[in-house]
Amino acid sequence: MTARLDALRHWAASHHGLEARPPELEIVTDDASFRRYFRLHLGNANSRILMDAPPERENSQAFVDIARQWRSHGIQVPELYHVDLDQGFIEMQDLGDDMLRQHLAREDQRETLMMQAISTSVTIAALPVDTLPAYDDRWLTDELELFPQWCLTRWLDIATPESWPQVRDQLVAALTAQPQVCVHRDFHAQNLMCHDEQLWVIDFQGAVHGPLAYDLVSLLRDRNNAWFESDQARWIEAWRQKAQAAGIITSVGLEAFRRMVDLTGAQRSLKVLGLFCRLALRDDKPRYLTLLPLFVEHVRQGLTAQPGFEAFMQWFDTCFVPELDARLIQYRTDRHES
Structure with missing residues (x-):
């Protein structure tokens, strides 16, 4: 090195x-x-x-x-x-070190900057996709499989629930059924920089031709505590209206779009639970383990009220979450003692 x-x-x-x-x-x-x-x-x-x-x-x-x-x-x-x-x-x-995330903690700046981020996301969604790889069902499936492989088996040493294959396939089907657009794929507040009174986009090399709601989910449900429901509802509707005005979508109603957002958020968050465990275990980046509880909440927000996921969410809340909490407590104890 x-x-x-x-x-x-x-x-x-x-x-x-x-x-x-x-x-x-x-x-x-x-x-x-x-x-x-x-x-x-x-x-x-x-x-x-x-x-x-x-x-x-x-x-x-x-x-x-x-x-x-x-x-x-x-x-x-x-x-x-x-x-x-x-x-x-x-x-x-050099765009400096002033990330959007730092500004979102300030209520007097939050709404203006979030609307700027939403506008930027919609502009990206309208970009050409001819040179981008397709974020297809195989890719989405492989990402979801990080959850049982790395989070359940390698990190927690617990069995994968019987409901998992159905959940995985339902989420993949939901994401591939969405209108497919240009997707940054990591459009969160750490990858948006405040510089010269504008928002700048970084870390875009993973852009794909993928699900309509993906970047909005990245912005709203990433490494931060869940926003109030009223805030999320307002920002989701603002994104939908801007996308309609830009001609990206024409006939997606609010309820249907909200379902896209929730299911996309669940897919992304389950992937992240596996990915962050892999980063900790394989790549020696244990700091990512501290973020796991945030994505647990994002999974809950996405799937708790969705029909067809009841058995999985019962297992998630009664088996997975207690095991994860106990493992994280033990991990912090071991690190403190060492």
């Missing part, structure tokens, strides 16, 4: 006449993939963000292609200054 960081430093230095003394890099963040991000300080308050994406692990071509296409369609994404796909290095515009 040190050798790769040195290579990144020298690569960045070569673009700014700093070869004689390659600059130190400030760690910005890593994410749920194998990408890492660093800040390059150039003096005079100028800086750039460097992406380190090992080419054997990450496909940076998608990032570059989507950045250029979306920018040409007016989406605020960071400008790319230097790209080396062979090494997996990208130098891009």
Whole structure:
């Protein structure tokens, strides 16, 4: 890893006449993939963000292609200054550290910024999809299977309920039946930056041709406590109306759209429960375990009132949640004692 960081430093230095003394890099963040991000300080308050994406692990071509296409369609994404796909290095515009999530905690800013995020999401949904992979039934099924594989079996060591295959197939069918649009796929408040009084979109390399409600769900039901129902209902209806005005949908009623949102939220949250356990167990990123209870609540919000999921939700509330709570308590105790 040190050798790769040195290579990144020298690569960045070569673009700014700093070869004689390659600059130190400030760690910005890593994410749920194998990408890492660093800040390059150039003096005079100028800086750039460097992406380190090992080419054997990450496909940076998608990032570059989507950045250029979306920018040409007016989406605020960071400008790319230097790209080396062979090494997996990208130098891009520094948007700062001011995430939308930080602003949503302030009631005086929340509504205005949420409506901006909703408008951006609708604009993305209307973008061309001809070069994007299809978020199809096989892909959605594989994602859902992360839940029994990693959360139930590997993390909790409990049996998968008999109702699981039916639940999985119902959710996949519900998502593939939606109108299929351009989907960012990680459109949450950590991937929306507040910069120059505008919202900017990052981490878009996973964009797909997928379910209509997916990005809205990512925005409303991610790493934050559930919003009040009145807030969610208002934002869901605002998204639907903006999508109708943009010609993305024509005849989807509010009740039908709300069902799309709830079932999409359940699929995404069950996937995340498995994904975060995999990140902790396989990739040594245990911090993701602390987020599991949030997605438990998102599953409840999506499925509790939905017909056809009664047996699964009974198991979820009476078996899964107590086992998860006990395991998390034990995990925190073990970490404290060590």
